[in-house]
Amino acid sequence: MLAVRHLVVARWENHVRTALENASKLAHPILVNTIPAFYDNIAQSLTPNYPRATAVDGSTLASEHGGERARLTAYDHETLIREYQLLRKVIYDVMISEGIPLTRADILTIDAGIDTGIQEAVGAFAMVNNSLRERFAAALTHDLRGPLSATSSALELILMLNDLGKVKQLAAKALDSVWRMDGMITELLSTMAFHSGERLTLQLEQFDINAVIKEVQVGASVKGSNIVLASGSPIVGWWDRAALTRAVENLVSNALKYGRPRGPVTIRAAEFDERLQLSVHNEGDPIPVEEQECIFQMYRRTDNARRQQGWGIGLPYVRAVAESHGGSIVLDSHAERGTTLTIDIPLDGRAHGGAPTVA
Template identity: 50%
Template structure:
């Protein structure tokens, strides 16, 4: 029964003999295609099966219709958006590039021919032509959908960047105008400090932009390792935020001396604490904890509030992607902070994890060697591996 074709035809009797034979071999074809794809396309190697298979069953059923003379479908991609939507999903949900998209269609083409031949089914010239034309057309539409989705993601990021930079720029401009109008030295000094704060905020945003470009291209952060007391960094970050958000921060743990990149760790901690402030329940405590366990230092930030949905626990670590709570709540941000935290942790030879549930709250945990010097050249896995590993674990 043809239930996955895009016209939802339920009558296999309308198909030709080869169309019905082809349909009967669908599971065998897709299983063989999956095996070949994982072996030949690196980006597909660890993808969970539901993500990998995507819209290909519908395309396959459409092919069975298209090779059937008299059926009102000229090619598998004619009159539907299956291929373009497939390309869009590959851009949004995987680490595919355009070559990966093309390769999986090419693999499908030859897998169909090989499996049909293995089962003694020979297609005539017109049927072979339909298969080739359908696959070629699907490639064009899918690559176009892939490119459009990537362009949309970039445009969304640029819009967020423009919006976020406008606020501190407007603040600096307003305080500059106030300086022009006042003759009070104390007020002038206060307004100048406000301008510097706004400029520093803009500088931080621009630095995040540069970091995001590096993260998106798979580059690792450049580390400048030094020995310092981690408790001092925590105190600096919490003191700075207490002035704005009140006495919500609780520190737990003892002094721990580490060999880490002080500046990178501070920014990572600011991102984790900032996340707790954005998404945690207002006026509830935010706990920052450090612990030393067998020459590894564990730095964690905990907040109460709505949990992160299980299907978003991996995506929040992807560049330019934010959780639904952020989108629905109109939270500011570009989706760069947590990917940066992960990159810093991995560059120090460690990792970052998240634990979130309604009864437990949300905790982000950086777990790294106390002395990162032996590990500063360790490779980072990058976003693609984490996407695929998480989906494989859930499948």
């Protein structure tokens, strides 16, 4: 069995990539994970006089596998179970094709190890997901507390003032904070709907995307952020203005937060073949290949991102907006090129509004 391990793992990987959509684009090291070691444990459990009763006897391999699937992939528990079932099938197929005999006792031992492995992996998967959601709730509470406190303070002062001018100024600040909270909640609800397989409801209108770029650029400059350079000729199309504005704000915020300190952030808009390519670029450390899909998954954040405050839903929201417009979000990240995130969507969203999205 150990001599054909490479064959088992290769066939299993091929089956998983073909049968499971959430696994199709994972990098090889992330997909293979602890499966080779788990297979070794199965072989040991079948070896006479070897002190291992089943594949999970005295081992946390299955639990670690489930935990990593929760942290590093877009798996759900059904996908996790299915890949163990495919492993079972591949093992039996390879044993038959390679002429390796299995007794009834061997089959029972293999089944017991895989079945218990499924239970332990799913348990760890659920526990890590709960932890991620708790972390998300904590970040959400932290971010909402700021504008809520500002609103409360402004309203308390209004109650004590008779100066109409100052009352209007404070009321404007309170209203601005309320709009900020409303934007946060809208983004949260839209992203949660997207990850539940629903389509975003788009309010399509015709406008020049450069007006959105200018609005985001001014907002970033007012906050004292790095200089945001905008470029691009007028490009008019049919899109959801509020959703695209929020998406670009998220891309710029992400670039300012994780790019090189005091480095420039560049927004570009271009039109090719009746499509809009709206990109945000920053300099700085690249996003590792194995973490590039992770940044688009709800609640999941890269190692670098965990050092910053945030919900972990900004880029998933951008993906939801892009895909709901019938397009996509493209990432390019390299030490010498920097990092560029591009929203690539049709110019006329009326024919594609509410397109299917990846849950």
